[in-house]
Amino acid sequence: xxxxxxxxxxxxxxxxxxxxxxxxxxxxxxxxxxxxxxxxxxxxxxxxxxxxxxxxxxxxxxxxxxxxxxxxxxxxxxxxxxxxxxxxxxxxxxxxxxxxxxxxxxxxxxxxxxxxxxxxxxxxxxxxxxxxxxxxxxxxxxxxxxxxxxxxxxxxxxxxxxxxxxxxxxxxxxxxxxxxxxxxxx
Numbered sequence: 035x036x037x038x039x040x041x042x043x044x045x046x047x048x049x050x051x052x053x054x055x056x057x058x059x060x061x062x063x064x065x066x067x068x069x070x071x072x073x074x075x076x077x078x079x080x081x082x083x084x085x086x087x088x089x090x091x092x093x094x095x096x097x098x099x100x101x102x103x104x105x106x107x108x109x110x111x112x113x114x115x116x117x118x119x120x121x122x123x124x125x126x127x128x129x130x131x132x133x134x135x136x137x138x139x140x141x142x143x144x145x146x147x148x149x150x151x152x153x154x155x156x157x158x159x160x161x162x163x164x165x166x167x168x169x170x171x172x173x174x175x176x177x178x179x180x181x182x183x184x185x186x187x188x189x190x191x192x193x194x195x196x197x198x199x200x201x202x203x204x205x206x207x208x209x210x211x212x213x214x215x216x217x218x219x220x
Contacts, residue, residue, distance in 0.1 A: 037066055038063075038064070038065040038066065038100045038101075038201050038202070039065070039066045039068070039097075039098070039099050039100050040060055040065050040066070040067045040068070040099060040100060040101045040102070040103060040201075041068055041070060041094070041097070041099045041101075041102045041103070041123075042056060042057055042067060042068070042069045042070070042102075042103050042104075042105065043069075043070050043072065043091055043102070043104060043114060043120055043123075044069050044070065044071050044072070044077045044085070044087050044105070044110075045071075045072045045077070045107075045109075045110045045111075045113035045114050045117070045120075046072075046073075046077055046078050046109065046110065046113055047078070047079070047080050047107050047108065047109025047110035047111075047112065047113055048077065048079050048080065048105050048106075048107040048110035049079065049080055049105050049106045049107035049110060049137075049138055049187055050079035050080065050081055050083045050085075050107075051187040051190050052105035052106055052107070052137050052138055052184075052187055052190045052193075053069070053079070053085075053105035053107075054085075055190040055191055055193075055194050056103050056105060056135075056137070056190065056193070056194050056197070057069055058194075059191070059194035059195065059197075059198060059210060059214070060103075060194065060197060060198065060201075062210045062213060062214070063198040063201070063202050063206050063207070063210050064202065064206070065100075065201065065202075068088050068089060068094065069085075069087040069088045069089075070087055070088065070089050070090060070091040070093075070094055071087035071089075071090055071091065072090075072091050072113060072114075072117055072119075072120070073090075074090070075087045075088075075089070075090060079107065079110070080107040080108065080109060080110060091117075091119055091120070091123075092119070095119060095123060098130075099127060099132065100132065100133070100201065101132065101133045101134065101135060101197070101201065102123065102124060102127050102132070102134050102135070103134070103135035103136070103137075103197065104134075104135070104136040104137070104140035104143055104144075105137060105138070105140060106136075106137050106138020106139040106140045106157075106158065106186075106187070107138065107139065108139055110139075111138070111139040111140050111142055111143060111161075114140065114143045115142060115143055115146055120143065121143070121146055121147050124143065124144065124147040124149065125147050125148065125149065128147070128149045128180070131180065132180065133180045133181070133182065133200065133201075134149070134180060134181050134182070135181075135182045135183070135184075135193070135197050136155075136157075136181070136182075136183050136184075137157075137183065137184035137185070137186070137187075137189065137190065137193050138157065138158045138161075138184065138185070138186050138187060139157060139158050139160075139161040140157075141155045141156075141157040141161070141165065141168070141183050142157070142161055142164045142165070144168075144181065144183075145164065145165055145166070145167055145168060148167075149181070150165070150167045150168035150181070151167040151168070152167070152168070152169070153167075153168045153169070153178040153179060153181050154168065154169045154170075154171050154176050154178040155168045155169070155170060155171070155176055155178060155181065155183040156170065156171050156172065156173050156174070156175065156176040156183045156184065156185045157170065157183060157185060158185060158186045159172070159185075172185075173185065174186075174188075174189035174192050174193070175189060175192050175193050175196045177196065177200070182196055182197060182200060184196075191214070191216045191218050192216075192218040195207055195210065195211060195216065195218050198210055
């Protein structure tokens with residue numbers, strides 16, 4: 035299968051549970067996960083937890099990824115929405131027939147990138163009003179074509195396991211789940 039490379043852009047205000055769960059779980063599965071700060075490697079989450087991203091977004095714009103995954107967080111998503119580089123990298127990635135994941139408020143970024151028309155998605159209910167092209171489903175995780183979405187921080191584990199199943203298959207997701215004992219049904 036080769037290496038699975040995943041980009042997780044991090045903007046100030048990101049939802050910590052979502053970002054860390056996604057990064058951690060995908061690395062447990064064997065993916066090469068690169069977190070990229072938009073302006074600085076030191077990024078502060080929505081609950082004032084500070085982390086150091088692996089790199090800056092600017093330095094990896096020309097790289098190829100198997101998947102891009104966007105964590106939510108109200109202010110973090112606003113910052114992602116305001117960054118043209120993020121919108122362009124999502125569009126380029128999707129046009130290359132690659133997969134994208136987004137959780138909580140982050141499906142709004144996919145909507146702005148113009149890739150959700152007719153797709154089924156889920157997102158935090160407070161952000162449903164921003165979705166005009168996609169069909170919103172009220173479930174913890176929704177898979178639709180090459181887009182996988184999660185509803186909220188509470189669904190972060192299930193969302194991450196769904197990404198793993200999609201990228202690596204049933205055996206790897208079962209092994210990772212055994213290690214964390216999430217109880218999530220995938």
